[in-house]
Amino acid sequence: MLKHMRILPFLIILQIALPSLAAPPSSFRSAKDTATNLWWTIGPSTLYCGCPYRPATEEEKKMRSGNLWMEGSVCGYRAKNPRTKKGKPNARAMRVEWEHVVPAKWLATGFGCEEKTRSECRKNDGYKKAEGDLFNLFPAIGELNAHRSARLYGYIQDETRHYGACDFEVNTTGVGPSHSRGATEPIPAIRGDVARVWLYIIDKYALKLPEGYEVLMSKWSAADTIDQAERLRHEIISKEMGWENPFVANVR
Secondary structure, eight states: OHHHHHHHHHHHHHHHHSOOOOOOOSSHHHHHHHHHHHHHHHOOBOTTTOOBEEEOOHHHHHHSOOSEEEOTTTTSBOOSOSBOTTSSBOGGGTBEEEEESSOHHHHGGGTTOTTSOHHHHTTSHHHHHHHTOGGGEEEEEHHHHHHHTTOOBOOOSOOOOSSBTOOOEEEOOSSSOTTTSSEEEOOHHHHHHHHHHHHHHHHHHTOOOOTTHHHHHHHHHHHSOOOHHHHHHHHHHHHHHTSOOHHHHTOO
C-alpha cells in the first residue's frame, strides 16, 4: 500500500509538468482562427507584398466580413481594382484573408475529388486535414488572393506592375478553367518559402501535379534558402500541428 502511495504523488506531478499537446485544426474555419492568433507572434504582414495588418474595425467588417485589415498603403501596394463592378469600394483590396499556398483545387487531387465541389471534398477526413494544414496558410491581401485563385506559381515574362510597388504578377491566359489557367509569380525573396510548403504538401498528401512542377519548386527552394523568419514561423506552427515540415526542419 505504501509503495502505491509513494507512486501516486509522482504521477500527479508528472501530469502537471507535461505540456499539453495542441491538436491540429479540424477544419479550415478553425485553422483560420488558429492562424490569426499565431501570426501576431510570427509577424503580422502579408505574404506577397509584406503589408502590415491589424484587427478590423466594426465599420470595416460591415464593408466586408473578416477580422483583419491592412494598415493603409505603407507597403507600396496599390489596388488593381479599387472599385467593384457596381462602383463600390473594393473591400478585398484592404481586407486580409488566409491564402492557401497550395490551393484547395490542388489539394483535392490527392483525394480523388478534384471534379467535386469543395463542400463535397470536405466529406473526406483526409481532405479536411489538408485544407486546415497550418503550414499551408498565409495572410494575403484579398484582391491578390482572388486574382491568384487556384493558379500554380511560375515565371511570367511580362513584368508590368498592376499592384503598385508590390512585385506580384498574374497571367490568366492559357487553357483550362478560368480560375486555374495561367500562372502567378511571387517576389524572389519568398519563392523558397512557398516552394518548401509545396514540397511538403506534395509529399504529405500525394498530390497530382503537372509534369515538372515539383522540379520547379525544388529549384526555387535551392535558390531562396531558409532565413530566420521562416525558421521562427516553422517552429511556432510545428508546435501547434504536432509535426514538422521536413523540407525546413531537416535543412541546416
